[in-house]
Amino acid sequence: MIEFRSDQNIKVDAERISSLVKAIRQDPMGGWFDLPENYNRAEFENIKKAAAKINSDSEYLVCIGIGGSYLGHKAVIEALAPVSPTKVLYAGNSLSSRELRRLLVELGDADFSINVISKSGTTTEPAVAFRILKQKLTEKYGDAAHERIYATTDIKKGALHDEAVAEDYTRFVVPDNVGGRYSVLTAVGLLPLAVAGVNIDALLTGAADECREFLSAGDLGSTAAANYATTRAKLAKHHDVEVLASFEPCLHDFEEWWKQLFGESEGKKHQGIFPASVVYTTDLHSLGQYLQEGRRDIFETMLKFSHDNSSEILVPTEPEDLDGLGYLEGRPLTYLNATAEEATIAAHRSGGIPVLEIIAPELSARSVGALIFFFELSCALSAKLLKVNPFDQPGVEAYKNNMFHLLGKPGF
C-alpha cells in the first residue's frame, strides 16, 4: 500500500534484507512485526468495551505515560481528528509543575477517567502524575474511583501490575516482546484511540495489509521498506540530518512519533541520522531557507498522500483582484497544496538536497495503520543496516542514574 520513490540510485540487496527480516521476527523484541495479524482478539473486544464505558461516563480520559507510551496514539488522534464524546488529555510525560497545573485547570470538575500506561509502574514521570491524578479521582469519586482507572502494563509482574490487581483496576497488556516505541498497535495505543473515536479495526487492517504485502513480494528488494532503509543507509555516509516533511499540519505529532522511532532506534554507538521534522507550507517560511541554501548535509523525506480526501474548499471569487489571487479563483485548496508540494520537491532537489518520497493512498485510519507498520519495519531494517540494535535504548539510563543520585533514591 505504501510506495517509495527517490532521486537516488541504489541497489537493494534482497538476500540481506530477507535475512534481516528473519532476524527481526526472531528477535525477543520483534513481536510488533506479526502483531497486526496475531493480536489478542479477546483483549481487542475488551478494549472496545472499556472505550464504550469511558465514552459513556467521562468527558476526559487522561493518558498517563511517557515516550512510546503516548507518542503513537497522540499522533494518530491528531492526524485523524475523529469525533468522540471524550477528549483525550496527556500527563506524566514531563516533570513540569506548570504543565500539570494547566491540565488540572482544564479538567476542572468534569467527569474523567485515567489510563495509566507503564510497563513497570516505576518510571518517575508517569508514577508521579499517577499519584496526583489518582488523588484527584479519589476526592471526586471516593470508593468508586478504581472503576475509572485503566492500567496498561505488564501481564504478570511489576509495581503497576500489582497495584492494579490489588485495587481492581481494569487491566490491559504491554506485551513482553514489543518495545515502547513499537507499541502503538497494542493496548498501549488502542485503548486511547478507541476512546477518541478512531476506527481501530481499520487501523489494524491497514497494518496487516502492509505486512502481508511486504511478505508476499516475490522480490523483497522491490519493497518500499527495503528501498527506504537501504537509501537511508547509503545517504547516512555523507548526510547528518533527515528531515521528515509533510504538507498536512495535522501530522505534526506523527512526525514526533517518527523522530522517537528512528532517533531512539538508531542513535547509538555514535551512529544514526539526526531525525528532524517540518510541516509545510508554514516551515517553507522558516526552516525552508535552510533546506534550500544551508549546509548540504541534509536529506528530506516527504510524506505524501496520492489522494487528498479532505473536504473541498474553493478559493472565493472577489469583485476586484486586489490581492492578485484572481488566477486561482474557483480552484480547490487541495490542488494548491498538491502543487506547492510538487514545487517544493523540485526546488529542494535543484538546491542539492536528496528528496525521498513516501506515499500513502490517503489520510485515513487504514493508511495510517499501514504507515505505522511501514515505518516500524523500515526503522528496524535501517538500524540493522547501520549495525545497531533497533530495540534497545541504553543511553536513556544516563540522565536517570544522575537524577536518582541527585534525588537521593535508595541504591543510587
Added chain:
Amino acid sequence: MIEFRSDQNIKVDAERISSLVKAIRQDPMGGWFDLPENYNRAEFENIKKAAAKINSDSEYLVCIGIGGSYLGHKAVIEALAPVSPTKVLYAGNSLSSRELRRLLVELGDADFSINVISKSGTTTEPAVAFRILKQKLTEKYGDAAHERIYATTDIKKGALHDEAVAEDYTRFVVPDNVGGRYSVLTAVGLLPLAVAGVNIDALLTGAADECREFLSAGDLGSTAAANYATTRAKLAKHHDVEVLASFEPCLHDFEEWWKQLFGESEGKKHQGIFPASVVYTTDLHSLGQYLQEGRRDIFETMLKFSHDNSSEILVPTEPEDLDGLGYLEGRPLTYLNATAEEATIAAHRSGGIPVLEIIAPELSARSVGALIFFFELSCALSAKLLKVNPFDQPGVEAYKNNMFHLLGKPGF
C-alpha cells in the same frame, strides 16, 4: 537579565562585536534593535484599545499570517497561557484544506474577528485564507464585517494596505526596517498578544531592559549575547546541529520561533547550524537516546529559568510504597524538574555533547521579552560571524517561483 554559561573555552573579540553591533543598528533591516525603546507610543495605545474591543465582542480572534507573521505571538501565548475572554486561532500558515476545515468547525457560529498580518497582502497562504474567512465574516455580519477586520501591514503601500484603506479596516503597521522573523515586538505580535491577555507593557520592558543592559556593558565581550554568538561560531566548525532544549513543555512554540529565527537567518551560502528542538523530560525518552549516544556532531543549548515561578504541586503520600516513589513524598515537582535538568546536562556532557546554558530569571512576560531581544541580537551577531546576511531569505523564493509557474500565475 539573560545569562549565558557553557563548557567551552572561547575568547570573545569585543572590538569585533562592537563593530558588528554598529553595523546591525545601521542596517536598513536592523530596526528591531532599538524598537523596545523607540516604539510608537500612539500605536501602542491603539493596539490596547483594539484588543479591548475584540475582547468585548469576539470569542475568537483568527490571526492570518505565515512564518514571522505568527510564530512569535503564538509562542508567547503558549509560554505564558494568559487568561482572556478571546481565544486566538491561527490560519493562513498552510494550504491544507483539512486544517482550514478544522478551524471553521472550531469557529462554528461563535462571534469572531480577524487580524490579517501581511506586509504585502499577496503572499499566497494568508491571502487565500483571508478571502475565505472574510467571506464567512461577511455572511455573519453583513456590512458591519469590516469593523471586525484588523490589518497589520505596510504603512503606505501594497495590496492589503490598499484594501484596508478602501474597506475601512483598522490598520496597524509592519515597519519597513523590521523583517518578519524579528517582528514579534511590533504590532505583528503585540495586537494578538494583547487580545490573548499578555502584559505587553512587561514584555516590552523586558526587551528594553535587556537591550539597555547589553549596551551599557563596559566590555561587550562579557555580554551573554556576544558569548552565545561566539560560542556558536566556534562550534559551527565541527558541529552540524544545535538542539534547543527546555524542561517546560509550554516552550514548544518558542523553540519553533527560535528555529525560524536562526534557520532562516543563517541557512544560506551553504552555511549555518541546523536548528532542532526538544522538550524534556519527554524527549529524554525519545531523541534523548540520540543525544546521549548518537553521532557526536551535535551541541545542545539549554533554555533555563533560575526561579520556577509555577504554582507548587507536591508528590502525594501513599500508605504503601508500591511505585517506589516513597523517597520523593512531599517534594515539590519544581524540585524534581530542576534536578532532572541538572542530571541531563551532566549526562549529555559526559556523553561528549557540548552544552550551552541560557538562563532567564523566570517564566514571565518580562523575562520572555528579554529572551526575545537576547535571541534576536545573538542571531544577528552569529550570522554576521558566519559571514551571512542575517536579514534576507533568498531561498524562500525557490518554491514560490516553481509553484507560481505550476499554478499558471501571470508572469511566471
